[in-house]
Amino acid sequence: MSKYKNVKDEELMHRLTQGDESAFNELYERYAQRILLFMYKMLKQDEARAQDFTQDVFLKVVEAAESFDRSKNFKTWVFTIAANLCKNHFRKNGGDVREFSSSTQITNNGGVEKLELEVKQKALQQEIAALPSPFRETFLLRYHEEMKVKEIANIQKIPEGTVKSRLNKATQILAEKMRAYAQVQY
Amino acid sequence: MDILNLLETKNFEDLNTAEVNFVCQQMSADEYKQQREIIVMTQGLFAEDISQPTIVPLPPNKALAALKNKKKSGILLLFQSKISLWKAAAVFVALLGTYHYFIQNSSTTKAPVYITEYVEKEVVVPADPDTVIKEVVVEVQKEKLASTETSSQPYKVGELHQISPLRLNIEEMAMLNNLEAEILEMKQKDGVRVSEDSITRKVLGI
Missing domain, CATH: 1.10.10.10 (Winged helix-like DNA-binding domain superfamily/Winged helix DNA-binding domain)
Incomplete structure (x- = not known):
């Protein structure tokens, strides 16, 4: 059992700014799956890209840890990063094209x-x-x-x-x- | 009342009269039922997704590497941190201005002054005297002196010393005293000392 199991997300972020790897692992444990699924659905079930974007989200969490305001909600912050990544992706790729996959075959x-x-x-x-x-x-x-x-x-x-x-x-x-x-x- | 809230929480059949009236102002009963079904299906679908994930996240290698680099960097952060170009340009201009300011100021300063000669002055402080000689002036009554000079009358016995016109200091007075003593001790031709002579005694008032 992780030593940070009962620690709040915001406190974990504070420890992350001090270079605490365990704090980062705990945050990853809590949110990686949700971010991945969100990305997966946002990116029309492109799993490889969703994995890449999830990595990028957590890279951003590490890089911008100092800018996180501890009085704010971490969940909102991390999903804002995820949503912004998606927006940038759609902007670069000229909008949002509807795709149908063969998996719809019944x-x-x-x-x-x-x-x-x-x-x-x-x-x-x-x-x-x-x-x-x-x-x-x-x-x-x-x-x-x-x-x-x-x-x-x-x-x-x-x-x-x-x-x-x-x-x-x-x-x-x-x-x-x-x-x-x-x-x-x- | 909020249509979204109703769609998320209640089937059409569970709405009360006021809610039915509210819903029917915005959409038909069929539309409500279809949208309600979509929301319920979505909630079920996503709940299943989260409870039985079909995909799992990969290890966060990028983020961990970044975290390790961040820890290592420490003092190097000073050199690694990025600043915008205009800030860099502003600092450069400020430094250049400061440099020119000092150059200009240094050219207008006076020529240096060097010490070529040392002058030593001896100060003599007078020592305190250990002996003070004071001159004592014996004042003579001028009136009496004047009268004695003009009078033809003989001096009275006992007043002779009062008419002395002399101004004597201590040494002279001492000398006179010694002389007087010596004279008094001298002997006359007949062997009698001056001090014992009756006339002398009367003159001196002894």
Whole structure:
């Protein structure tokens, strides 16, 4: 069991500024998986790139440790780094192009209900990945990271009202896509 | 009341009248149900993702290497830290200005003065005298002296010493005293000492 198991993230950051490697390992343990999954979904399930970006996020954590304000929330800070990396990536690569992968092919094995659920889940994953990046980021922070609207507003540097409208819009888009998908399937 | 909050927490069937009215002002019941389904499915999907991750993060090699370098650098940070170009230029201009200022000031300073001669002056401090000789002036009553000079009357016995016009100092007085004593001790032709002579005694008032 890590000696830092009960230490707060912000305190770990303070120790990290003093060069404490164990503090960094504890932070990595707590957040690496979540950041990786967030990246994975933001980058349309490109695992290799998601791994690279996750490494970059934690590299930034080490490099910018001194600039972290301990009165602020570490989770918000680290996801802001992750979100900014994604934004820069999309900016460099000329926007957010929708991609469909072959993994959406449905295999007819298992019960009908389970199959239906799997099909729906796969389709939903695809549609989430295909959302325009600002909506996708807001949607993932809300339902994947279970963040509060206020926290998301801080990360994306937008008003809380905009966060809510983006969530509503994202939900509307997904509902429309899923309805169209259901009409094609059935 | 917040539509997002309702979508995240309640099925359409669970809404109360006020909430149903609120929802129906913004969308149809079917739309609400579809959006509600999306949110519920998403939450289930992501919960599964986190509990059973399909991918695991790689060891943070880059970050650990950076952390080790950071620890090593220590004093080298002074040289490794980056500053913007305008700051560097500003410092350069400031240094150049300071250098020119000192150069100009040093050219206008006076020529140096060298010491070529040492002058020594002897100061004589007078010693305190151990003996003080004071001159004592014996004043003579001028009126009486004047009267004696003009008077033809003989001097009265006993007043002879008072008409002395002399101003004597101590040494002279001592000398006179000695002389007087010697005279008094002298003997006359008949063998009688002057001091025992009756006339002399009357003259001197002895």
